[in-house]
Amino acid sequence: MSNSxxxxxxxxxxxxxxxxxxxxDDWYSRYKGRVYDxxxxxxxxxxxxxxPAGLSLLEVGCGTGHWSRFFSERGFxxxxxxxxxxxxxxxxxxxxxxxxxxxxxxxELPFKDGSFDIAVAITVLEFVLEPxxxxxxxxxxxxxxxxxVLGVLNRFSLNALIHRIKPSSIVSxxxxxxxxxxxxxxxxxxxxxxxxxxxxxxxRPALWTAPATNFLGELLNLxxxxxIWAEVRL
Numbered sequence: 001m002s003n004s005x006x007x008x009x010x011x012x013x014x015x016x017x018x019x020x021x022x023x024x025d026d027w028y029s030r031y032k033g034r035v036y037d038x039x040x041x042x043x044x045x046x047x048x049x050x051x052p053a054g055l056s057l058l059e060v061g062c063g064t065g066h067w068s069r070f071f072s073e074r075g076f077x078x079x080x081x082x083x084x085x086x087x088x089x090x091x092x093x094x095x096x097x098x099x100x101x102x103x104x105x106x107x108e109l110p111f112k113d114g115s116f117d118i119a120v121a122i123t124v125l126e127f128v129l130e131p132x133x134x135x136x137x138x139x140x141x142x143x144x145x146x147x148x149v150l151g152v153l154n155r156f157s158l159n160a161l162i163h164r165i166k167p168s169s170i171v172s173x174x175x176x177x178x179x180x181x182x183x184x185x186x187x188x189x190x191x192x193x194x195x196x197x198x199x200x201x202x203x204r205p206a207l208w209t210a211p212a213t214n215f216l217g218e219l220l221n222l223x224x225x226x227x228i229w230a231e232v233r234l
Contacts, residue, residue, distance in 0.1 A: 021086035024064050035210050036198055036226070040151065041070060043197040043229050047149055048074065048118075055117040058141055060106045060134070061124035065091030065099070071120070072098045079116070081109065106134045114143040122151040125182075126174035132185060139189050139234055148189065148232040152177045157226040159202050179223050182230055192232045196225030 027033040053075025062068050062080025064087055071078050078096070081104035082088050091101045104110050106121070107130065119138040125131045138148055154160060155176035179194050186192040199217030200210045217225055 018084045018086040021064060021084060021090050024087070024090070025066060028066065032202070032204065032207060035200060035207050039198045039200070039210065039214050040227055043195075043227070044070070044122075044149070044151070045074070047229060047231050051076075051118070056115070058109075058111070058116040058119040058138070060109070060119060060121045060138055061127075062091055062101060063087045065094050065096055065101065067120070067122050068099045068101070069094065069096045072096050076118070081106065107137060109137045109141055111141045113140055114146075115141050117143060117146045118149060119146075120149045123153060125150065125152050126176065132188075135185065135189060139232075142234055144234060146234050148186075148230075148234065150182075150186075150230040150232075152182060152228045152230070154178070154196055154224070154226055154228045155181075156224050157196075157198075158224070159200075159226045162202065177228060179228055182228055186230055186232050189232050190234045192230055194228060194230045195221070196223055196228050198226040199224065200226060202226070 028037055055076055057071050057076040057078050059068055059071065059078060059080040062082050063084075065080060068078050068080045068091060076098070078099040080091060080099060080101045082091070082101070083103065083105050085103050088101045088103050102110075106124065106128070119142045121134070121138065125134065128134045135148070142148065153174065153176050155178045160176045179196060183192065183194055186194075195218070197214065197218060199214045199222065200207065201213060
């Protein structure tokens, strides 16, 4: 699972990410977390490889700065915002180069129109009460010719099915998207492309097969990957 961050308006009251801010990154140190992280970063790198270093990037729902570090290491000038003060405090404490952080509501971003080259939200729409309103704010903050990059949890994935059967985690409360549903939302903002990735059998004995299952899922362009990536050219 990817970093959920917050920047979700009143959803902080529902999900209370501040309560898990100090332990949130522990997931990435576990075997399963590392498997997903590698696959997701590989896919995100494919979406941003054509972008030159030095561009300004707004990360909405930056959470503890996990993805902020990734973007910074790839040469972007990052501004991360999150509605959870504790999440922002953890992100600032990491000392990530070329990255600034602030507490802000993604539905009312404190930036002028066209302030950034790119705006990113990774596992954020799932927790937002009004996804289209958040996307409009993100698009407003990006210059003409810039882009939006989004990552969301896939409704058609095996992981989503497991969370529906065993509703015990915070993820069981969120809104999963299908590729078609996400496409219908993004169409109003510009030219977009969508693909799914992270084709993983999510049980520990089978995690070692992830490179092979992911390769096959992407090759066949199957709609069942755990993660949906999307890019919108504004």
